Amino acid sequence: MLARLESGVTWFRDRIWKGIKTVLARRRYRTLALLLGLAFFLLYLFSIQHIVYLPNVDFSYQASIPSVRLVSNWTARVFKTRVPFIWEPIAAVYLTRHLMIQLALPNLLLGGLLGSLLGINLSMGFFELFREDGLRSVDSVRSLAAAIPSLLTGFACCAPTILIAIGGSLAAGLSAGLVAARPYFLPASLVILVLNAGWTAGNISYEGVCRGGVIDVEIDG
Amino acid sequence: MTKRITRRDLLKTSGVLGAALLTNRFLGFGQEGASGALCKIGEDKLETYSKKVRSGGVPPDGIPPIGNPKYVSAEEASSAMGSNLSDETVVFGVDYGDTTKAYPQFVLVWHEIVNEEIDGQKATISYCPLTGSAVGYKGDIGKNSTTFGTSGRLLNSNLVMYDRKSGTKSYWPQILGRSVRGPNFGDRLDFFPVIWTTWGRWKAKHPETKVLTTDTGYIRAYGSDPYGSYQKSNTYYQQGSPMFGVMAKSDRFQPKKVVVGIKVKDCSLAVPKDEFRSTGLVNAELGGEPIVIVYEEALDTVRAFTRKVEGTARKFSRKGSELVSQPDGTTWSVDGNKIEGPINEEKLTPVPFFDVMWFAWYSFYPDTRVLEV
Numbered sequence: 001m002l003a004r005l006e007s008g009v010t011w012f013r014d015r016i017w018k019g020i021k022t023v024l025a026r027r028r029y030r031t032l033a034l035l036l037g038l039a040f041f042l043l044y045l046f047s048i049q050h051i052v053y054l055p056n057v058d059f060s061y062q063a064s065i066p067s068v069r070l071v072s073n074w075t076a077r078v079f080k081t082r083v084p085f086i087w088e089p090i091a092a093v094y095l096t097r098h099l100m101i102q103l104a105l106p107n108l109l110l111g112g113l114l115g116s117l118l119g120i121n122l123s124m125g126f127f128e129l130f131r132e133d134g135l136r137s138v139d140s141v142r143s144l145a146a147a148i149p150s151l152l153t154g155f156a157c158c159a160p161t162i163l164i165a166i167g168g169s170l171a172a173g174l175s176a177g178l179v180a181a182r183p184y185f186l187p188a189s190l191v192i193l194v195l196n197a198g199w200t201a202g203n204i205s206y207e208g209v210c211r212g213g214v215i216d217v218e219i220d221g
Numbered sequence: 222m223t224k225r226i227t228r229r230d231l232l233k234t235s236g237v238l239g240a241a242l243l244t245n246r247f248l249g250f251g252q253e254g255a256s257g258a259l260c261k262i263g264e265d266k267l268e269t270y271s272k273k274v275r276s277g278g279v280p281p282d283g284i285p286p287i288g289n290p291k292y293v294s295a296e297e298a299s300s301a302m303g304s305n306l307s308d309e310t311v312v313f314g315v316d317y318g319d320t321t322k323a324y325p326q327f328v329l330v331w332h333e334i335v336n337e338e339i340d341g342q343k344a345t346i347s348y349c350p351l352t353g354s355a356v357g358y359k360g361d362i363g364k365n366s367t368t369f370g371t372s373g374r375l376l377n378s379n380l381v382m383y384d385r386k387s388g389t390k391s392y393w394p395q396i397l398g399r400s401v402r403g404p405n406f407g408d409r410l411d412f413f414p415v416i417w418t419t420w421g422r423w424k425a426k427h428p429e430t431k432v433l434t435t436d437t438g439y440i441r442a443y444g445s446d447p448y449g450s451y452q453k454s455n456t457y458y459q460q461g462s463p464m465f466g467v468m469a470k471s472d473r474f475q476p477k478k479v480v481v482g483i484k485v486k487d488c489s490l491a492v493p494k495d496e497f498r499s500t501g502l503v504n505a506e507l508g509g510e511p512i513v514i515v516y517e518e519a520l521d522t523v524r525a526f527t528r529k530v531e532g533t534a535r536k537f538s539r540k541g542s543e544l545v546s547q548p549d550g551t552t553w554s555v556d557g558n559k560i561e562g563p564i565n566e567e568k569l570t571p572v573p574f575f576d577v578m579w580f581a582w583y584s585f586y587p588d589t590r591v592l593e594v
Contacts, residue, residue, distance in 0.1 A: 049442070057444035058303035061435055071438060082283045089440040097303075102440050180276070 019201030020120060022127075029123040037119025044111040048086055050102040060097045067094050078105055084183035085110065110186075117193040124200045248505040248592070260488040260508055260588060262399070264407060271401040273468055274381055274392055279373040281389040285439055286334035286370055292322060292431035295424050301434050305444035308421025311451045313348060313355040314520065315339070316427060316556065317413045323423050324348075324415075324433045326451065329355075331441040333380055335433065336360075336368040339413070345369045346415055347395050349380035350448045351464055352581035353479065354396055355417055356573075358410040362386075362400075369393065376401070377584035378463040396482070396577060396585050412573040418520040426519050467584035473591065476580035481523040482589075484573040485510040489586035494576065496594040497523055502539045503592065504528065512572055513537040514592070515544060517555040522576075526557050526569035 024030045045051045059065070071077060074090035081087055089102035125141075293301045302325070311326035318340035329335065329348040336345055343360025345368065360366050367386040374381040380395040384405070391403025398410045416423075423430060435443040449456025457464075459477055474480070480491040488508030497503075498521075503514045511528035515537075528535050528546075535546035537553075543560060544553040551562025557569035582589060 049447075052442040052445065054442065054445050057442065058305055059442075059444065061301060061303040061305065061443070069440065071440060073438070081280055083279045088285075092440045100442060102442075 015205050016198050016201045019124070019203070019205035020197070022204050023124050023201075024120070026127070029127050032126060033116075033119035033123035035119075036122050037115035039115075040118045041111045041115035044114060045101070045107070048107060050089065050104060050107060051099075052102070053099045055098050058097050059094050059100050065094055065097055068092070069094070085186045114190065114193070117190070117197055121193055121197050121200065124197070124204060127204065128200065248503060260486075262397075262487040267399065267401045267407060270376060270394065270397065270468075271392060274374050274376045274394075274401070275465060277373055277375040277465070279371075281373050281383065282370045283373050284331070284333050284371045286336055286368075287328075287332045287433075287437045288336050288368070289438060290335050290337050291434050291436045293434050295428055295430050295432060298420075298432040298434075301432075301436075303444070306420055306432070308419060308424075309452060310420040312418060312420045312423050312432075313346060314416040314418055314423045314427070314430075315346060315357060315413070316416070317357070318342075321427045321429060322431045322433065323420065323427075324355075325420070327444055327446060328433055328435055328437065330446050330448065331439070331443065332437065333371050334369055334382065342366075343368055344413065345382075347380060347382060349395050349581075350446075350458075351375070351378045352380070352396065352578050353458060353477070354379070354482075354575055354577040354581065355415045356395055356398065356575045357413040357415040358398060359413060361411060362405050362408055375465050377467045377581055378465045379581055379585070394585070396581060398484075398573065412571070414524065414571050415575065416520055416522050416524075417576040418522055422520050463578075463580050463584075467580060469584045469587040470580070471583040471587070473583075474579045476578060478579040479576055480579050480582055480591075481514075481525070481574055482577045482582045482586070483507065483512065483514065483525045485512065489582070489589040490592060491579065491582050491586075491589050492523055492592045493594060494523055497592070500594045502537060502544070503594075504536050505592070507572075507590075510572065511535075513544070513569075515539075515555050518542070519555075523574070524556065525572050525574040527572055530564055530566055530569065 024033060042051065068091060070091045071089075077088040077090050079087065085107075087104040087106040089104045091103040093101045093103065095101065129141075298306055305327055306325060312323040313326065313329065315322050315324070320339045324335060324346055326348070329346075330350050333349060334345055334347050336343070338344060339359075343366050345358045345360060346355070347358065347369070348355045358369070360368055362384065365386055367384040369382040370385055370389070372381045372383040372389055372392060374392065376392075376394045377396070379397075382393040382395060383389045383391050384393060384400075384403070387403045387405060391405065392401050393399070393410065394401060398412060400406050400408050435441075449458040451458055453459070457477075460475070462476055474493070479494045481494055481497070483490040483492065485508040488510075490505070490507050492514060497514070498516055501516050505512050505514060511534040512525050513528050514523060514525045516523050528537060530546060535549065537544050537546050539545070540552065542555060544555060545551070546553065546562070546564070549563050551564040552560040553569060554560060557571065559567050
């Protein structure tokens, strides 16, 4: 059992982690991963309505702007779910009269994880797309396409709102199915991102036979 | 010189006569006898309701009821809630027992239930945004007293509450006001009126009112509404189909048209609110119970009371802004408080009534009568 675990760790270190390091060791891809991850993180918070900007709504019922508010019984609320994968905010930052950021710890962690995965996936995709060592392949397109399922994570919270916007009988027909499917959106996109990251990183780090050539990808800092 | 009678004069005269007739209308609904047996919702029907309860995609209390409501006075309300509380803001008013309180819609849309006490008795103010219905229920079920939570489930797009004494699998659809599942299966909740009006109107009538604040213990974007807006004309609240499936559909009115649903036991009557404004008053009989339906201009609301006062069915008419019961001649305010007269009772007894979207009322009560106005 221990031997299997050890070989698994070795495999992860030598294949997956090495591939990720290969890409992130380059400053331009590291920056790209960081920026894309951050952008997605903010988009995720916006999509689950934890970043709220409403020009026609006045948040000045708070004592002052800017201000921070922590709910009194936050320890009891920190892991309380509102809908699957959306947790109760335990604090809020009111930045202007029309902009508030709700802070739910599990969602911040989840957003960070998703953002990191997305950033890594996309930077590896771009790495493959622009590499000059003859290994450019359809994998690069697939890696970039991995960004699409991550958008499902935002849909995980907002499906009913989107349906209201769609309106009409189409919404009525879709709503029951979407409500049933909604809990699976986030795990599905998470699994896709992890698998894709593993697959792409594995390819990048593969030093042996790869489409007819022996290529050693060096980490050049 | 004789004045020629024009077509406009004739129309005007017929309109005045029509209105005069309407204000003293006497209509019978559900004339099945005093028991109202034919519009009974039996156990089999309740079981059908239970089977049709669907997930709304949120866990129990995922839409968290307010259990520790905090209030401010009308004067303090503006500073407590900013410009979100304008004169046009929709509020749900409770003027019952020793309580005069306003519950802003923009707060309740995030919570749907406020558990509180009125006259030392547990009481629940419930609001379902998907069906546009705000209803008050007392917390007594038989000898037990309870509070309510949101089950996270829907029936005919309507909020399904659960009673906290029986657990999250006890289902009480808000519009129905009866248990369709759980140890209290078939039981009814006692109703009290929750008035759908605006802050400006409520404040003018009840300057002493308290107002529910956004200090709910939860963080929400109070002032925004995830469903639509009552200040616009093209959102979920005004147009389109229901969000979730319903058990029965009618194209008599557009789905979101506001009707005042009136219930006597299980006999039901829908009063189109817009049209009833010009009617003002109707004496009716619903399921064998004599009732009077009145329009209150100050709050732009429609109320319903039993006409049976001190054991005798009275007939009501309007005298200016007041009501007069006959044959005794007692005068009453439109909200049912006695002004003067020989009757000893101080208040008229309301029968369950509340504003609701037509599609939702019809889906619960497909046999409903509709008041033609």
